[in-house]
Amino acid sequence: MVGAGVGGLATAIGLRRAGWTVTVLERRSRLERYGTAFGLHPTAQAALDRLGLGEALRARAVRYRSARIRRPDGKVLAALPLERVERKAGRPELLISRPYLIDALLAEPDRLGGTRIVYGQRLTDPDGLGADLVVGADGINSAVRTARFGTASGPRPVGAVAWIGIAGYETGVYGETWGAGRFFGMTPVEPGRTNWYATVPEAAAAAAATPDAAAAQLRAAFAGWHEPVPQVLADTDPATWIRYELRHLHPALPAFVDGVGRTALVGDAAHAMTPNLGQGACTALLDAEALARAVAAHGRAALPAALRAYDGERRRSAQRVAFGSRHLHRFMTARRPALRDALLGLLPG
Incomplete structure (x- = not known):
């Protein structure tokens, strides 16, 4: 696992639950508990439940049930569809501080038990890791993506x-x-x-x-x-x-996995997007849970098939969200x- 952010830690937890031995490489010298609030859509909450993390997250999250879009003079133009989301999903949108989310992912030994987190490791060659599976969860400037997929897709302002x-x-x-x-x-x-x-x-x-x-x-x-x-x-x-x-990742990647079935991308490494839909953390968590589930279902001997299943489940969905967020940014910031x-x-x- 390369990257100890939200997507990387969640993937590590899922793979540990599937019986894998996991090492997480993090380029920073320590985990930085920076940032403000993450929105957790009901689909991401369900993914956290499947990873065994739902209760810990809900203990520190707040419900987000009422919000409006306004003009600079304060006139209300519309309501955000939070009530509709809650009616459809049967649970509300949640907001959680990023440091609390990181702490919850790290909190209990049985989640990451046996997982090594190695800090200060800047990856240059994924092949040199000698791992059965390399997961790039190393953000928009992903070294894993560059090494495996080239530079055709990259960060764009x-x-x-x-x-x-x-x-x-x-x-x-x-x-x-x-x-x-x-x-x-x-x-x-x-x-x-x-x-x-x-x-x-x-x-x-x-x-x-x-x-x-x-x-x-x-x-x-x-x-x-x-x-x-x-x-x-x-x-x-x-x-x-x-x-x-x-910045966002552009153009969209043709695949989140390599052709030989040894590398997968999750989170911003795969589909970094503008923050306008508030779905960055959600899509990373959905990626993490889907990858771990596919690996568990197919078994170690069928890893290429597992990665194809993960790509089939997540790529188009995540890229639609990224596309929608980019276009919402343009709409929101009309001159x-x-x-x-x-x-x-x-x-x-």
Whole structure:
């Protein structure tokens, strides 16, 4: 296993449950518990249940049941379909802090028991590992993908920069506000805190020399927007904000597995996407559970068939989500939003 993020750890747990001996290689010197909230769709929650992780995750997650899409002046344009998702699936969307999710994956010895996590390992040659199966869970810049599948597919910028952070209070105003070329979102994450995220065009977000300069830049981008957007940015410490360039994997890979049946990709290594649908962690968890299930069902002697089954189950589904997220990003960040807002106004509010 290459990569000790959400997808890598979940895959390691699934393979251990299937009777495999697993070693996880992680390029960082330690696991970094950074980040804010992950959304867990009911399908991802079901995958976690099959991995034996559902109860641990639900203990720290919060339910996400009501959110709205607004204009910068605060006018509500539409409701996010959270209630419809819950009615259809029989369980609500959940939100969980990324550090809690990582901790839950690492928590109990019987999940990762016997699994070695080797830190500070930067992979150069998957063939040199001598493993029966190599799983690339090493993110959008995947060394496993490059080694096995070449560079035709790779990280591509989408022309926007994002920030994420945590406010030390509950705003009570959740959902997203869509402006011209930019948007701002807020979700619950745990009692007494609010997860927030913001995206602006790359041209309006030149790299700032200091956190204070970056804060001034972002606050200016959302000046005059409805409360509590300006207040959230005023009240949170810029030193805790995370800034990153939005990228996705393009073009889509022709396969998530190699032709000889010894390598598979999961998560961002296979289908990195923009965050607009909030499905990055969900698709990684679905990949992990599907790969482990396919390997368990086919057995060690039929590994190529197992990987083909995994690819058949996950590739088109994950790539549809990635495609939808990219196009939603374009819709959300329209530079002339009047038509977009009019279309949203036709939806239930």
